[in-house]
Each structure stands twice: as C-alpha cells, then as structure tokens.
Amino acid sequence: MPILNLLYENRDVQNIENLDVYEAHGGYQGLRRAVTLERQAVIDEIKTSGLRGRGGAGFPTWIKWNGLPKNFDKPHYIICNADEGEPGTYKDRELLLKLPHLLVEGMIVAGYACCGTAGYIYIRGEYVEPAWQIRKAIDQAYKQGYLGKNILGIEGFNFDLYVHMGAGSYECGEESALMSSLMGERGNPRLKFPHAPLPVIEGVWKSPTLVNNVETYCAATWIAKNSGAEYAKYGTERSKGSKIISVSGHVAKPANYEIELGTPLMELLKIAGGITGGKLKAVIPGGSSVQIRTAEQCEKINMDYESCSANGTLLGSGGFMAFNDKTDIVVLMRRTAEFYMHESCGKCTPCREGTRWIYKVLDRITSGAGRQGDIELLLDICSQIDGRSYCALGDAAAWPIVGAIKAFREEFEYWITHKRSPIGEDAVPPVPVVVNPLLTLTPA
Amino acid sequence: MAESETSNIREPLPAPAKERRFSAQAIAELEEIASHYPERKAACLPALWIAQREYEGYLPPPAIQEVADRLGLSYAEVEGVATFYTMYNLRKRGRHHLEVCTCLTCAVKGAYEVVHRLEKELGIHVGQTTADGEFTLSEAECLDFCGAATVMQVGDKYFTQLTPENVKQVIDQLRNSADYTPTKLADSLVKLLIPGSSETGGGSFAPKDLVNPAGPML
Ligand SMILES: Cc1cc2nc3c(=O)[nH]c(=O)nc-3n(C[C@H](O)[C@H](O)[C@H](O)COP(=O)(O)O)c2cc1C
Ligand code: SF4
Ligand code: FES
Numbered sequence: 231m232p233i234l235n236l237l238y239e240n241r242d243v244q245n246i247e248n249l250d251v252y253e254a255h256g257g258y259q260g261l262r263r264a265v266t267l268e269r270q271a272v273i274d275e276i277k278t279s280g281l282r283g284r285g286g287a288g289f290p291t292w293i294k295w296n297g298l299p300k301n302f303d304k305p306h307y308i309i310c311n312a313d314e315g316e317p318g319t320y321k322d323r324e325l326l327l328k329l330p331h332l333l334v335e336g337m338i339v340a341g342y343a344c345c346g347t348a349g350y351i352y353i354r355g356e357y358v359e360p361a362w363q364i365r366k367a368i369d370q371a372y373k374q375g376y377l378g379k380n381i382l383g384i385e386g387f388n389f390d391l392y393v394h395m396g397a398g399s400y401e402c403g404e405e406s407a408l409m410s411s412l413m414g415e416r417g418n419p420r421l422k423f424p425h426a427p428l429p430v431i432e433g434v435w436k437s438p439t440l441v442n443n444v445e446t447y448c449a450a451t452w453i454a455k456n457s458g459a460e461y462a463k464y465g466t467e468r469s470k471g472s473k474i475i476s477v478s479g480h481v482a483k484p485a486n487y488e489i490e491l492g493t494p495l496m497e498l499l500k501i502a503g504g505i506t507g508g509k510l511k512a513v514i515p516g517g518s519s520v521q522i523r524t525a526e527q528c529e530k531i532n533m534d535y536e537s538c539s540a541n542g543t544l545l546g547s548g549g550f551m552a553f554n555d556k557t558d559i560v561v562l563m564r565r566t567a568e569f570y571m572h573e574s575c576g577k578c579t580p581c582r583e584g585t586r587w588i589y590k591v592l593d594r595i596t597s598g599a600g601r602q603g604d605i606e607l608l609l610d611i612c613s614q615i616d617g618r619s620y621c622a623l624g625d626a627a628a629w630p631i632v633g634a635i636k637a638f639r640e641e642f643e644y645w646i647t648h649k650r651s652p653i654g655e656d657a658v659p660p661v662p663v664v665v666n667p668l669l670t671l672t673p674a
Numbered sequence: 675m676a677e678s679e680t681s682n683i684r685e686p687l688p689a690p691a692k693e694r695r696f697s698a699q700a701i702a703e704l705e706e707i708a709s710h711y712p713e714r715k716a717a718c719l720p721a722l723w724i725a726q727r728e729y730e731g732y733l734p735p736p737a738i739q740e741v742a743d744r745l746g747l748s749y750a751e752v753e754g755v756a757t758f759y760t761m762y763n764l765r766k767r768g769r770h771h772l773e774v775c776t777c778l779t780c781a782v783k784g785a786y787e788v789v790h791r792l793e794k795e796l797g798i799h800v801g802q803t804t805a806d807g808e809f810t811l812s813e814a815e816c817l818d819f820c821g822a823a824t825v826m827q828v829g830d831k832y833f834t835q836l837t838p839e840n841v842k843q844v845i846d847q848l849r850n851s852a853d854y855t856p857t858k859l860a861d862s863l864v865k866l867l868i869p870g871s872s873e874t875g876g877g878s879f880a881p882k883d884l885v886n887p888a889g890p891m892l
Binding site for chain 2: 551
C-alpha cells in the first residue's frame with residue numbers, strides 16, 4: 231500500500247483539532263503509555279522505530295533524544311521547528327491546522343523522555359491561521375492537565391509549552407539560526423560541532439536543547455502509542471515508516487499525501503492524479519533545495535532517503551514539485567536562485583555573494599544576454615559555495631543549479647545561443663517583466 | 675518612480691524622539707510574553723510585533739527606541755533585528771498589503787499573470803502603494819501552501835488558487851472590509867503568544883474554511 235495513513239489516521243475526522251474529539255480517537259494514549267515507561271525506554275522505542283528527522287536532513291531522531299543529559303541539573307528546552315519555509319513544502323501547515331494535538335502530545339512525550347522543562351513551537355510568522363490552532367490546542371491541554379505542573383498527576387513531571395512566532399525568514403528554519411531567532415537576535419546561524427558543543431549539550435541559553443520538525447514530533451506520538459517495532463514494520467531497510475509528501479505543480483490533485491517510504495515516485499505521481507497540461511518533464515522530489523530530475527530519471531526513483539540520493543537528488547522535506555513539458559527549466563532556476571539570494575542571511579561571503587552571482591548570471595541568460603562560458607561560470611560559482619558556506623543554505627543554493635545543468639544542459643545552451651526559450655512562447659514560468667524594485671542589481 | 679517610494683528602506687530621519695506609545699495593555703502583554711523566556715532579550719521579536727501594532731503598522735525609529743528601552747537593549751541591536759526579518763515594516767504600508775507568492779510552484783501556475791493583473795487593476799508597480807493608501811503590492815517568497823497556487827497573503831489571511839480572473843473579486847472584497855491589515859496581523863501575532871487567548875476570542879476561528887477558503891483543495 232503506497233498510501234499509509236499513520237499520522238493522518240484521523241485527519242479527516244470532524245473537529246479532530248478539538249481535545250475531546252482527539253481523545254475520543256485515541257489521543258494522548260501515547261503520552262499515557264510513555265509515562266508508564268522509563269525515560270530511556272521511550273528513547274529506545276524511538277530507536278527501534280528507525281525514525282529519522284522529517285525537517286530535511288533525515289538525521290536519526292533517537293540520537294538527538296539520547297544526547298541530552300539525563301538529569302535535571304539545567305533546564306532542558308524542547309523546540310519544534312515549525313518555520314516551514316522550503317518552497318514546495320506545506321505538510322507542517324496542514325499538521326498544525328488539522329492535527330495540532332498530535333504535535334503537542336509528541337512534544338510532551340519528548341519533554342518526558344529528555345527531562346525537558348519547557349518547550350517552544352517556533353512557527354513562521356505567515357502561518358497565523360495554523361498558529362491559532364496550536365494556541366487553542368495548548369490552552370486545552372493545560373486545562374486538561376497535559377501541560378503545566380505534575381502532568382497526569384505524576385509528581386515532579388512539569389512541562390510548559392509556549393508559542394513563538396517568526397517574522398519572515400527562511401534561514402530561521404535552519405536549526406542554529408532558529409535558536410538565535412528564539413533568543414531575540416537576527417536569524418544568523420551559530421558555530422557548529424566540532425567547533426562548538428552540540429545543541430543537545432549547549433543550545434538556547436547555554437542549555438541542552440532538542441530541535442525537531444513538526445512531522446518528527448507527530449511521528450513520535452504515533453510511536454509512543456503504537457510502539458517503535460510497529461512503526462519499523464513499514465518502509466525500507468533504512469528508511470522506516472511513513473513520510474508526508476506535499477505534491478504541487480502540474481498535477482491534477484495537488485495535496486499532502488502520507489506514503490510508505492520506498493513508494494516509487496511514479497506511483498506517487500499517479501496518486502496525485504498525474505500530470506496536467508502536457509507530458510511529465512521533470513520533478514523536484516524534496517523541496518527547492520534538492521536537484522531536479524528528468525522524467526526518465528524519475529522512473530528509477532523510490533521515495534526514500536537512499537533511493538533519492540542514489541539517483542542524485544534528496545528526499546529533503548518532501549516538497550514534491552512536478553513540471554510538465556511547457557516548463558522552462560532555466561527560468562525556473564532563475565527563480566530558485568532569486569529565492570536563495572533573497573533568503574541568504576549574509577553572514578558568510580560564499581553564500582552572500584555567491585547567491586547574487588548565480589542570480590545575476592541566470593538573469594542575464596534569461597534576458598537574452600547570455601555569454602558563451604556562462605554555464606562553466608555558474609558551475610564554478612556553485613563549486614565555490616558548496617561545502618564552503620557557514621550553514622547549509624549555501625549548499626542548498628548551489629545544488630539545484632548544478633543538478634539542473636547536469637540534467638538539462640542543452641536548455642541552458644539553447645538559451646545562451648538563441649537568446650530565447652527552447653520551449654517557445656507559452657513557456658512557464660514566463661520570464662518575469664516584473665521589475666522588483668527591492669533589487670537594485672545591474673547585469674554583471 | 676523614485677527609489678524611496680518603492681523600497682523598504684527608511685527615509686533619513688532626525689534622531690529619534692523618546693516617544694512612548696505602548697498602552698497599559700501592551701505593556702502587560704509584553705511582560706507576560708517576556709516571562710516565557712529565561713532572558714528578557716528573547717522578547718525582542720514579540721516586542722517588535724507589539725510596536726508594529728502600536729505604531730500604525732510599521733516601525734519608525736521611535737518604535738525601535740521604545741522597544742530597546744523597554745527590553746534594556748541598545749537601539750542598534752533592536753534595529754538589527756527589525757531589519758533582518760521581512761515581516762517587520764520599515765515604511766508605512768497600505769491598508770491592505772498584498773503579498774503575492776511568485777516562488778516556484780506559483781510561478782509555473784501563473785503567479786506573474788496575477789501580479790500583472792493586480793498592477794493594472796491598482797495602477798501601481800510591485801513595491802508601490804496606491805495614492806489613496808489602500809493597497810501595497812509586493813512579491814513574496816514561497817508562502818508554503820504551494821498546492822493551492824497561486825497564493826497571496828494579506829495581513830493574517832491567505833487567499834488561494836488565484837487567477838488573473840478571480841483576483842478582482844478579492845480586491846473588491848478587501849476594499850469593502852474595514853480592517854487595517856498590517857496592525858491586525860501584528861495584533862494576531864501578539865495574541866497568539868498569550869496563554870489562554872484562544873478562549874478570550876483572540877482568534878477568529880473558522881476551522882472549516884481555514885484550510886482552503888477558495889476551493890476543494892486539500
Ligand atoms: C536553510 C535551511 C532551512 C531549513 N528549514 C527548515 C524548516 O523550515 N523546517 C524544518 O523542520 N527544518 C528545516 N531545516 C532543517 C533544520 O536545520 C533541522 O535539521 C531540523 O529542524 C531538525 O529536525 P528533524 O531532525 O526533526 O528533521 C532547514 C535547514 C536549512 C539549512
Ligand atoms: S550559508 Fe552563510 S550567508 Fe548563507 S544563510 Fe548560511 S550563514 Fe548565512
Ligand atoms: S510556491 Fe507559492 S506558496 Fe509555495
């Protein structure tokens with residue numbers, strides 16, 4: 231079964247965002263089960279489940295949970311990364327809106343397992359409507375004794391949960407930039423291991439800090455309720471369980487689909503109603519930061535971490551964008567480059583300058599002024615960002631461009647030689663004539 | 675168009691006067707929010723939201739100064755934060771700030787056509803505000819509701835599945851609403867942080883049409 235509704239089990243139940251309905255459908259049973267176990271046993275359940283972070287990097291969740299000191303010497307902070315900003319991804323939005331208690335419960339479970347004192351849900355500022363559902367869920371959970379002091383009547387089990395709203399910055403989704411932002415600073419990333427202690431030892435306010443994605447905590451709720459072994463029954467050898475994929479672009483039924491990891495890409499495409507407006511040309515399987523693949527390459531890809539990377543792309547955050555044969559890949563990459571240029575935090579030179587260079591060169595090509603050698607220039611700029619930037623945003627700005635040049639080199643060449651789109655008049659996206667006055671860039 | 679008309683860069687202003695605009699309620703909100711963190715500085719982002727509400731939807735230098743004073747931070751530090759995040763307005767915005775996503779999915783699904791239609795309809799370019807102060811038009815980076823492309827944010831609301839044809843309707847609807855959306859958005863973002871606010875009518879819930887006001891998507 232490719233569709234695998236674990237987290238989505240009760241998504242379509244009326245009023246599931248309300249505590250009483252959520253409880254009537256097995257809600258907070260995961261927490262109740264977790265507190266009957268030793269803290270370490272909960273972490274072991276997560277280990278057994280094979281759950282990997284759903285925010286993009288796919289890091290094994292249990293290693294983070296296990297890394298926090300197992301004592302109450304300092305306050306421990308449990309943070310949820312709900313700063314969803316990756317173009318193509320909108321799974322967290324729906325989880326916040328429809329299943330807010332699934333997240334709240336997962337964070338309380340993490341609070342229990344990791345000796346947490348307080349939690350923060352960092353929600354992107356634009357998500358006002360989803361954030362109200364979270365606010366309501368937290369208020370209800372306090373009333374019902376799932377949050378606050380002596381939770382479920384257990385002496386000394388205290389956990390507070392707060393909402394924190396972002397203010398418009400993709401970079402704040404990066405774990406360490408998120409921590410800066412939570413502490414009231416500009417959203418610049420912080421020095422990382424091995425040059426600085428891991429966040430689980432010294433994160434926000436020099437205290438042990440756990441940061442996980444919305445979907446990761448929601449999966450932890452499911453695991454706490456149904457056991458890690460149950461979760462590990464699904465998926466592949468190294469990619470266990472389910473993943474929510476946000477499908478958008480030229481498909482008949484764009485939506486979030488929860489699928490078993492390992493589902494063939496083409497099957498997911500079929501579930502989403504297939505391509506509209508032409509034939510399949512390309513897919514970006516995991517959000518704008520990952521490499522675009524041609525229709526032919528897509529045949530071989532399964533939606534799991536290993537198969538994606540074996541095929542030169544990444545599962546990322548699950549922002550699946552499908553494009554038909556009217557799509558102009560070069561113009562699309564120009565827009566991608568514009569995104570990273572806009573979102574670069576400016577802290578390090580390779581990314582701050584490099585993202586602008588990539589944009590300028592691509593803008594030059596799509597405005598019909600491309601020069602021979604521009605492709606090599608792009609590859610050269612990218613190679614100077616990739617692996618040399620302070621945080622992964624720089625890498626994420628370079629990968630899609632390199633990926634697109636590898637997969638669709640002839641389209642770049644066509645643009646440079648003929649000064650027009652290889653697709654023709656009705657290509658999408660059109661080369662924008664919108665002059666964004668915020669950008670005072672002159673052609674290089 | 676002069677550069678200063680369109681950009682989010684502030685006009686040079688004289689040294690900020692020590693203005694105080696936080697109401698008693700705003701101060702109470704700030705203190706409540708500050709108590710959620712071990713350090714007062716962490717209330718900087720929320721305090722800027724409060725300021726954006728109290729100062730008519732944007733952050734002139736006196737607003738920055740007031741936040742700095744109330745949190746015991748330097749002017750430069752707060753200015754640094756305010757200029758980092760795109761949702762803090764450094765210039766006054768129209769009564770409705772239209773932010774149209776033109777990122778990947780929206781771009782291939784016709785976002786630029788929507789932008790052009792809006793430009794024609796309102797007689798302004800992206801980055802400008804109409805003469806009557808009703809609308810400001812901006813391009814936005816991905817608003818992360820790509821399945822419902824084209825997406826537009828106006829204050830605390832998303833409008834989805836926009837096309838050049840239906841966007842006029844949205845404009846008319848906004849014209850007839852009494853809201854001043856930049857302050858309404860700031861107010862929501864403050865209330866969201868206050869425990870218990872969901873019960874005291876903080877949020878206007880309508881979970882049924884929250885998911886997608888425009889159609890059957892999702
Ligand atoms: C530029 C950038 C943006 C990111 N944005 C997000 C995001 O919006 N949401 C998210 O959960 N993780 C995001 N991440 C990944 C986080 O850094 C981090 O890996 C994640 O929050 C860890 O949670 P997980 O282990 O549950 O995936 C981003 C990373 C980078 C480099
Ligand atoms: S790579 Fe450098 S400039 Fe880019 S976002 Fe990260 S720290 Fe900032
Ligand atoms: S591309 Fe417009 S909402 Fe994501």
